[in-house]
Amino acid sequence: MKYIIKKIITLIIALLLISIITFVAFSVIPGDAALAKLGTSATPERLAELRHEMGLDEPVLVRYGQWLVNALHGDFGYSLQYTDSTVNKLIGMKLPYTLILSLLSFVMIIAASFPLGIFSAKKQGSAAGTVIKVTSQVGMSVPAFFLGMILTLVLGIGLKLFAVGLCPDIKTDFAGTVYYLIFPAIAIAIPKIAMTSRFLRNSILSEMNKNYVRTAYSKGNSDNEVLYKHVLKNALIPVITFLGIIIADIIAGSIIVEMVFNVPGLGRMIVTGITNRDYNVVQAGVVIVAAIVIIVNFLVDILYKVVDKRVQA
Amino acid sequence: MKKFKAIIAMALCLIFATALVACDGGTQNGGSGNNSSGNQSDSVVFGSTLGLESLDPHTVQQAGTRAILFNVFEGLLKQSSDGGVVEAVAKSYEISEDGTTYTFVLRDGVKFSDGSEVTAEDVKYSIERYAANHSGEGDAFSIFKEAKITGDNTVEIVFNASDNELLSAISLASIIPQSVGDSISTNPVGTGPYKYVSYAEGESLKLEVNENYWGDAPKIANVEFKFLDDPATAYQMLQAGTINVLPYLSADQVATLSDAAYAETGYMTYSFQMFLDSNYAPLSNAKVRQAICYAIDKDSINQITSNGKAGNIGANIPVTMEEYFSADAANTYTYDVEKAKALMAEAGYADGFSLKIAVPNVNTLYTNSAEIIVEELKAIGIDVSMELMETEKWYALYCDGLNDEYQAIILAWDNANLAPNAWTSIFTSTAANNFMHYSNAQYDETFAKAKAASGEEKVKLYNELQKIVAEDAGSAFLFTPADYVGLSTGLKGYTYYPATIWDMSTLYYE
Numbered sequence: 083m084k085y086i087i088k089k090i091i092t093l094i095i096a097l098l099l100i101s102i103i104t105f106v107a108f109s110v111i112p113g114d115a116a117l118a119k120l121g122t123s124a125t126p127e128r129l130a131e132l133r134h135e136m137g138l139d140e141p142v143l144v145r146y147g148q149w150l151v152n153a154l155h156g157d158f159g160y161s162l163q164y165t166d167s168t169v170n171k172l173i174g175m176k177l178p179y180t181l182i183l184s185l186l187s188f189v190m191i192i193a194a195s196f197p198l199g200i201f202s203a204k205k206q207g208s209a210a211g212t213v214i215k216v217t218s219q220v221g222m223s224v225p226a227f228f229l230g231m232i233l234t235l236v237l238g239i240g241l242k243l244f245a246v247g248l249c250p251d252i253k254t255d256f257a258g259t260v261y262y263l264i265f266p267a268i269a270i271a272i273p274k275i276a277m278t279s280r281f282l283r284n285s286i287l288s289e290m291n292k293n294y295v296r297t298a299y300s301k302g303n304s305d306n307e308v309l310y311k312h313v314l315k316n317a318l319i320p321v322i323t324f325l326g327i328i329i330a331d332i333i334a335g336s337i338i339v340e341m342v343f344n345v346p347g348l349g350r351m352i353v354t355g356i357t358n359r360d361y362n363v364v365q366a367g368v369v370i371v372a373a374i375v376i377i378v379n380f381l382v383d384i385l386y387k388v389v390d391k392r393v394q395a
Numbered sequence: 396m397k398k399f400k401a402i403i404a405m406a407l408c409l410i411f412a413t414a415l416v417a418c419d420g421g422t423q424n425g426g427s428g429n430n431s432s433g434n435q436s437d438s439v440v441f442g443s444t445l446g447l448e449s450l451d452p453h454t455v456q457q458a459g460t461r462a463i464l465f466n467v468f469e470g471l472l473k474q475s476s477d478g479g480v481v482e483a484v485a486k487s488y489e490i491s492e493d494g495t496t497y498t499f500v501l502r503d504g505v506k507f508s509d510g511s512e513v514t515a516e517d518v519k520y521s522i523e524r525y526a527a528n529h530s531g532e533g534d535a536f537s538i539f540k541e542a543k544i545t546g547d548n549t550v551e552i553v554f555n556a557s558d559n560e561l562l563s564a565i566s567l568a569s570i571i572p573q574s575v576g577d578s579i580s581t582n583p584v585g586t587g588p589y590k591y592v593s594y595a596e597g598e599s600l601k602l603e604v605n606e607n608y609w610g611d612a613p614k615i616a617n618v619e620f621k622f623l624d625d626p627a628t629a630y631q632m633l634q635a636g637t638i639n640v641l642p643y644l645s646a647d648q649v650a651t652l653s654d655a656a657y658a659e660t661g662y663m664t665y666s667f668q669m670f671l672d673s674n675y676a677p678l679s680n681a682k683v684r685q686a687i688c689y690a691i692d693k694d695s696i697n698q699i700t701s702n703g704k705a706g707n708i709g710a711n712i713p714v715t716m717e718e719y720f721s722a723d724a725a726n727t728y729t730y731d732v733e734k735a736k737a738l739m740a741e742a743g744y745a746d747g748f749s750l751k752i753a754v755p756n757v758n759t760l761y762t763n764s765a766e767i768i769v770e771e772l773k774a775i776g777i778d779v780s781m782e783l784m785e786t787e788k789w790y791a792l793y794c795d796g797l798n799d800e801y802q803a804i805i806l807a808w809d810n811a812n813l814a815p816n817a818w819t820s821i822f823t824s825t826a827a828n829n830f831m832h833y834s835n836a837q838y839d840e841t842f843a844k845a846k847a848a849s850g851e852e853k854v855k856l857y858n859e860l861q862k863i864v865a866e867d868a869g870s871a872f873l874f875t876p877a878d879y880v881g882l883s884t885g886l887k888g889y890t891y892y893p894a895t896i897w898d899m900s901t902l903y904y905e
Binding site (some may be wrong): 113117118128131152167175231238246315346358 | 446448449450451454456457531581595597598621623624625627631632634638639785786787788790791828
């Protein structure tokens with residue numbers, strides 16, 4: 083219990099810091115929402131008027147205070163760009179896409195990297211092992227957005243497996259949305275699969291050198307029995323921590339990949355928000371993404387404790 | 396026990412695999428179904444890299460939003476593709492002798508898309524609401540006095556002063572139903588050829604034919620504007636046929652188009668210039684500015700950036716404003732390095748001076764042009780450098796004015812208002828947005844005269860005005876950029892307007 087309370091306090095402090103950093107970043111970068119909106123039709127009077135309307139003429143501290151009070155009530159205010167919608171509505175529209183996309187890529191990573199990691203550990207030194215090692219090195223080095231463009235070109239334009247850039251509406255065609263999101267999920271997953279399988283392989287190999295393995299062999303266990311009954315249990319513990327980090331990466335990766343595949347998710351909302359200097363939207367988006375990452379890591383910590391009883395609260 | 400575990404593992408794998416396959420099978424139809432709906436002969440998907448700020452036509456600030464809402468809303472008048480205005484909700488109009496009162500006779504039987512008839516009250520309400528949102532200094536409607544109903548179907552708009560260029564401004568005041576009022580942004584009802592179906596912020600706006608439209612019915616029944624942030628993705632979508640119209644292609648993109656699409660070529664109504672800060676000592680000398688104009692090879696920039704399809708200009712009015720554009724001014728300077736060097740020497744800058752150009756990181760048109768200019772100006776001894784910057788910083792520069800750090804800026808000047816004064820007023824010494832601090836008494840005087848004149852006289856005076864600013868090299872005037880619009884093969888009828896307008900009503904499939 084104490085552990086959970088401690089974690090919750092860390093969560094709150096982290097979110098506060100993140101919101102402050104975003105706010106400061108927004109007041110340092112040139113331009114603001116009024117300027118972004120008026121573009122070439124800006125005149126000093128119209129700018130001043132619009133800034134007043136948007137509340138941009140208040141001092142930064144006052145603005146942050148107002149934002150914080152409202153945010154604590156669950157109200158992220160109005161979008162400065164889409165003047166008729168609340169940020170809450172925008173997030174409600176976009177969050178499901180990002181969640182499904184992240185979940186899909188996470189499932190792919192687990193489903194592919196575990197067998198691959200175990201296989202390459204078993205075949206270490208053989209030709210197959212080398213092939214996997216080299217492939218995973220390549221997979222790790224290719225950025226997700228580039229993979230996204232290649233996938234669009236080959237699977238979308240070439241093989242016509244999906245309608246390029248047209249993500250179906252989640253409310254009217256849920257299955258279609260999931261199908262469409264498989265492709266950006268692949269783009270996000272491939273580099274992570276390479277990393278995770280490599281990590282698992284190394285973890286298994288380093289466990290293999292330990293004394294208990296020798297004992298297990300001397301008791302007459304076969305290779306597979308040693309691997310699955312003894313080694314894997316221990317080898318998976320660092321991998322769980324690693325997966326916690328990977329989840330943060332998946333969500334960060336989805337921001338770029340959503341742009342490439344034109345997915346109406348949170349990531350694209352944040353990027354557009356930055357272009358429009360729509361800090362209400364960006365602030366809320368960043369805080370939510372951060373909260374997801376922190377909560378997931380929190381769950382990983384708990385899982386870690388369940389798997390490894392030695393970890394103390 | 397071991398066997399039991401193995402069985403469970405096996406079962407789980409099977410379930411997972413089946414689920415994946417089922418998922419694929421079930422949705423593949425959905426995916427391809429989407430594909431074909433994009434190619435239906437009665438629907439068009441338009442890819443816009445510019446966002447939609449609001450559906451309220453009276454508060455629009457951005458060109459992209461205005462361009463889209465043109466399909467849903469109309470004013471008493473509307474802009475035509477030749478740069479003038481034509482009657483829309485009004486069937487005729489008269490202007491009083493003193494030029495302050497405009498009397499409009501409403502067209503009979505014009506209905507809003509919800510089926511209700513347009514009344515004089517709606518018109519009065521709309522004009523007043525538009526005026527209230529456009530009362531700022533420098534806005535054409537800042538001299539608005541009142542709107543009066545003078546008969547069943549006549550409305551008078553009265554201004555405090557006369558201004559020959561009000562018709563263009565009146566065409567921007569969309570007519571909306573008084574009964575809808577301020578909820579127009581969530582219930583956009585207009586008299587345009589299309590009517591609103593649905594809108595998802597940052598994603599798409601769906602429209603369908605307005606069966607109550609007074610004019611010719613459009614051939615395309617369903618139009619969807621898709622909002623895209625990444626130009627590279629948008630281009631791929633055009634190639635894949637998932638969008639059918641995509642404006643603002645680059646010359647490179649046009650060259651690599653597949654069979655699925657082709658490009659139309661027109662002009663963007665911009666006057667693309669390198670503005671020079673007259674507050675900077677060397678640039679306050681007209682000879683130096685002229686030297687810069689002689690040193691820049693406009694033709695080669697045009698060839699490299701636009702395959703020669705950009706329009707050659709020599710002054711502030713773009714080629715698309717055919718009536719007022721001065722072709723003579725466009726040929727004031729021909730590329731001549733020796734002459735440029737001589738002028739630099741005459742001005743006392745034979746050894747050059749330092750110059751920093753602000754360049755927005757918008758697209759290759761800006762960056763390529765700037766790179767060529769930098770090399771060409773180095774050739775006449777100017778110690779020139781450029782800084783690629785984010786658009787926000789660049790906006791701020793022309794909003795707050797050029798300063799000690801940046802003495803020049805590459806900028807495509809644009810305007811929704813097609814009145815010639817909207818293009819020329821920034822060069823007057825008293826203009827609030829004269830961000831390059833240009834000042835020329837003769838220009839100011841001629842501008843005042845031109846603004847007040849009408850008819851032939853007005854055209855003549857604006858031509859003279861362009862000659863003055865060209866000869867004085869008020870700015871390094873470069874070109875009117877080419878506007879490449881990508882269209883799906885078979886889709887025809889795209890119409891270019893001088894202002895940024897995306898008219899879907901003229902499109903059809905062949």
